[in-house]
Amino acid sequence: MSLRFTKMHGLGNDFVVIDAINQKIDLAREQIRQLADRRFGIGCDQLLLVEPPREAGVDFTYRIFNADGGEVAQCGNGARCFARFVRDKGLIDRDTIAVATAAGRMTLRIEPDGQVTVNMGVPHFAPADVPFEADAPAERYALQVGDETLGMGAVSLGNPHAVLEVDNIDTAPVERLGPLIEAHPRFPRRVNAGFMQILDAGHIRLRVYERGAGETLACGSGACAAVVVGRQQGRLGDKVEVTLPGGTLQIQWQGGDSPVLMTGPATTVFEGNIQVQG
Numbered sequence: 110m111s112l113r114f115t116k117m118h119g120l121g122n123d124f125v126v127i128d129a130i131n132q133k134i135d136l137a138r139e140q141i142r143q144l145a146d147r148r149f150g151i152g153c154d155q156l157l158l159v160e161p162p163r164e165a166g167v168d169f170t171y172r173i174f175n176a177d178g179g180e181v182a183q184c185g186n187g188a189r190c191f192a193r194f195v196r197d198k199g200l201i202d203r204d205t206i207a208v209a210t211a212a213g214r215m216t217l218r219i220e221p222d223g224q225v226t227v228n229m230g231v232p233h234f235a236p237a238d239v240p241f242e243a244d245a246p247a248e249r250y251a252l253q254v255g256d257e258t259l260g261m262g263a264v265s266l267g268n269p270h271a272v273l274e275v276d277n278i279d280t281a282p283v284e285r286l287g288p289l290i291e292a293h294p295r296f297p298r299r300v301n302a303g304f305m306q307i308l309d310a311g312h313i314r315l316r317v318y319e320r321g322a323g324e325t326l327a328c329g330s331g332a333c334a335a336v337v338v339g340r341q342q343g344r345l346g347d348k349v350e351v352t353l354p355g356g357t358l359q360i361q362w363q364g365g366d367s368p369v370l371m372t373g374p375a376t377t378v379f380e381g382n383i384q385v386q387g
């Protein structure tokens with residue numbers, strides 16, 4: 110099968126984006142892994158499918174697959190690329206776009222300067238919503254990893270996040286702890302692990318070890334998760350600049366049941382056709 114694709118990125122978190130409206134697509138898990146492979150395929154952290162709307166009131170269905178082939182419900186950087194893709198390909202002629210995801214509806218807005226603002230919805234802190242095994246909701250949990258006890262916050266932005274505060278992300282043990290937290294038994298659907306360094310109430314630095322993809326250069330939902338956990342703990346304000354290894358995102362959250370807004374760039378790198386095996 111020959112597949113037309115576009116390679117995009119949001120601050121270095123990279124995507125293979127596929128128009129599944131004008132192409133008939135039915136990819137098996139192994140084929141997604143192959144496309145995501147950086148040596149044997151195109152290479153990406155996530156593969157994104159642009160599908161026709163499955164419900165009334167939205168323009169498209171937005172589906173997301175991690176590099177390990179597993180389908181997930183949320184990807185913030187991918188949402189910005191999705192918006193630019195459908196607009197640049199002429200699949201829509203509006204700058205405000207409504208999409209349905211496995212986590213619910215999202216609104217994407219292309220700003221006059223070309224950046225994209227994504228309404229990431231309301232964060233969910235109840236342990237069952239993350240999901241995370243805990244007796245009661247708390248701002249901080251103690252997570253036992255081997256013989257270490259880690260302090261962390263847990264939240265769902267449509268996907269599960271653990272957020273740990275560290276003194277310095279440059280020296281944080283992301284490669285060692287990331288996989289252990291991702292697969293920790295108290296997170297039954299695994300988790301994305303964020304390592305947050307607070308510079309001041311309006312600026313943090315962040316590295317994220319992503320579920321199903323490993324450490325990425327940026328994670329949009331991870332940036333939102335870090336800000337809402339930090340704000341919930343009284344450490345951050347309503348508007349926070351999040352500096353990730355791949356660049357900076359602007360995150361806004363006014364607390365409570367207000368939605369989280371994320372603004373940042375989306376970039377097209379190249380396009381091509383690939384022969385998919387199997």
Ligand SMILES: N[C@@H](CCC[C@H](N)C(=O)O)C(=O)O
Binds near residue numbers: 185268325328
């Ligand atoms: N890179 C993403 C998150 C992608 C999904 C995540 N790895 C998961 O498994 O939940 C982002 O920008 O949000």
